[in-house]
Amino acid sequence: MRRESDAVSFIGLGYVGLCTATVIASKGIKTIGVDVDEKRIEQLRKGNPPFHEPQLQQMLKAVVRKNRMEFTTDASKIAEANTTFITVGTPSKDDGSIDLTYVKKATQDVGSAIAGSPVYHLVVIKSTVTPGTTTDVVRPVLEAATEKVCGPELGLSSNPEFLAEGSAIKGTLQPDKIVIGALDSKSGATLTKLYRRIYSKTKIPTVVTDPTTAETIKYASNAFLATRVSTINTIANICQRVPKADVETVAKAIGLDPRIGPLYLKAGPGYGGSCFHKDLQALISFSRSVNYDPILLSAVEEVNQRQASEIVNLSRKLLGSLDNRRIAVLGLAFKKDTDDMREAASLRVIDELLKNGASVSAYDPMALETARRVLPEKVELLPDAISCLRRADCCIVMTEWDEFRRLKPSDYKSTMKAPNIVDARRIIKRDDFEGFNYLAVGLGTSSS
Ligand code: UDX
Numbered sequence: 001m002r003r004e005s006d007a008v009s010f011i012g013l014g015y016v017g018l019c020t021a022t023v024i025a026s027k028g029i030k031t032i033g034v035d036v037d038e039k040r041i042e043q044l045r046k047g048n049p050p051f052h053e054p055q056l057q058q059m060l061k062a063v064v065r066k067n068r069m070e071f072t073t074d075a076s077k078i079a080e081a082n083t084t085f086i087t088v089g090t091p092s093k094d095d096g097s098i099d100l101t102y103v104k105k106a107t108q109d110v111g112s113a114i115a116g117s118p119v120y121h122l123v124v125i126k127s128t129v130t131p132g133t134t135t136d137v138v139r140p141v142l143e144a145a146t147e148k149v150c151g152p153e154l155g156l157s158s159n160p161e162f163l164a165e166g167s168a169i170k171g172t173l174q175p176d177k178i179v180i181g182a183l184d185s186k187s188g189a190t191l192t193k194l195y196r197r198i199y200s201k202t203k204i205p206t207v208v209t210d211p212t213t214a215e216t217i218k219y220a221s222n223a224f225l226a227t228r229v230s231t232i233n234t235i236a237n238i239c240q241r242v243p244k245a246d247v248e249t250v251a252k253a254i255g256l257d258p259r260i261g262p263l264y265l266k267a268g269p270g271y272g273g274s275c276f277h278k279d280l281q282a283l284i285s286f287s288r289s290v291n292y293d294p295i296l297l298s299a300v301e302e303v304n305q306r307q308a309s310e311i312v313n314l315s316r317k318l319l320g321s322l323d324n325r326r327i328a329v330l331g332l333a334f335k336k337d338t339d340d341m342r343e344a345a346s347l348r349v350i351d352e353l354l355k356n357g358a359s360v361s362a363y364d365p366m367a368l369e370t371a372r373r374v375l376p377e378k379v380e381l382l383p384d385a386i387s388c389l390r391r392a393d394c395c396i397v398m399t400e401w402d403e404f405r406r407l408k409p410s411d412y413k414s415t416m417k418a419p420n421i422v423d424a425r426r427i428i429k430r431d432d433f434e435g436f437n438y439l440a441v442g443l444g445t446s447s448s
């Protein structure tokens with residue numbers, strides 16, 4: 001019988017797959033990365049990641065140089081590993097429900113690769129999938145493709161990830177928890193052992209449960225975080241209408257309560273990114289399919305959608321009509337330190353500004369290339385903050401980039417037509433901005 005290999009493979013080298021695979025390879029474990037995208041594979045072989053993520057490029061180059069990581073479009077290579085993580089995307093269908101096409105296809109590919117092999121192989125579903133998917137959808141596809149039954153010869157487990165963009169490498173090196181949803185005890189033990197090898201020196205809190213509960217944990221996590229953001233934005237919107245009330249101080253104070261805690265209490269233009277909206281929609285749709293209408297989650301999403309109008313209304317308060325006014329949008333990425341604009345609040349704000357007849361200039365330190373692809377042509381993209389501000393009637397600070405914190409009052413005064421600022425992220429030290437017309441999310445003014 002062939003000896004079990006120590007290698008692991010990943011199918012799907014997007015954000016989650018690539019960051020996780022690179023960290024595992026950096027721990028000295030042979031890692032095989034499979035993706036259908038040939039261009040991406042070519043780039044990865046040279047050690048170049050297809051997206052920006054702090055520490056990733058350096059780590060990737062090192063593991064490629066040391067031959068610890070191999071990249072291929074050939075899924076049959078999976079047979080050289082004994083554990084495969086499925087990390088393909090799980091997009092939304094038009095009705096918000098989850099599209100499992102890629103997960104099924106990847107499962108089929110893994111199954112075909114390991115069919116006929118006498119060696120035990122563990123398949124791990126890391127893609128975010130709705131409760132029951134691993135047992136009810138993945139398992140039958142895997143068993144049919146391998147002609148084996150899950151159990152002593154074939155392992156299957158759910159293992160959700162909780163990585164946030166911008167800290168994905170740090171989050172993989174030091175996760176706050178590991179969640180293992182094992183179909184059977186051998187699958188659970190195999191995955192636990194692998195994680196012990198990866199985190200040999202550190203003890204990471206590990207929750208071992210069944211696959212369906214593990215899948216639910218991932219959605220619960222994003223639902224809670226998104227709910228916190230919509231809750232603080234709701235409080236911000238109330239503050240805005242009450243003279244002198246300030247959501248910053250409110251958040252700071254309530255965050256001192258250990259039952260609440262300080263994180264995810266930053267009011268802003270609404271959450272964006274590839275996960276919160278997609279996962280909330282998938283959970284809402286799933287929940288309805290099991291005859292429960294999760295009205296709380298629908299409200300979280302609605303508050304988030306409407307938050308863009310709250311920001312646009314602040315600029316309207318400063319300018320009156322927006323028709324033919326020039327608005328400078330500073331920041332396009334859904335948060336700082338990323339070039340990602342998926343579901344970014346800037347998209348909703350810009351759309352509403354344009355619909356109201358405004359002309360828009362925009363700048364982002366990292367996301368200009370992305371913006372060129374996703375924003376309408378009439379949005380003028382500028383190479384720096386100063387040119388973006390030039391001749392603007394109002395500036396909206398949309399993303400909390402450090403670069404924008406460093407802008408001085410004179411940078412605005414010397415370039416803009418009028419000193420009107422809407423701070424959608426609360427990054428401006430307003431005491432330094434005397435003489436400006438300054439409105440901010442969650443800051444009550446006497447004219448509110
Ligand atoms: C991940 C998770 O897997 C997703 O479920 C979670 O909700 C968010 O994080 P992400 O890493 O962002 O998704 O996925 P994406 O950037 O879309 O990358 C998926 C990769 O899989 C792409 O490189 C794509 O080419 C590849 N792929 C897709 C395959 O290799 N095979 C397929 O059949 C489909």
Ligand code: UDX
Nearest residue numbers: 161162163164165264265266268271272273275334335
């Ligand atoms: C999120 C989850 O944090 C992560 O665990 C999951 O795996 C994927 O989804 P990510 O989308 O990368 O990660 O970003 P995150 O840092 O959570 O921020 C999401 C959005 O919420 C951003 O637009 C951010 O600006 C916004 N946000 C976050 C706030 O407006 N206020 C806050 O206090 C925190």
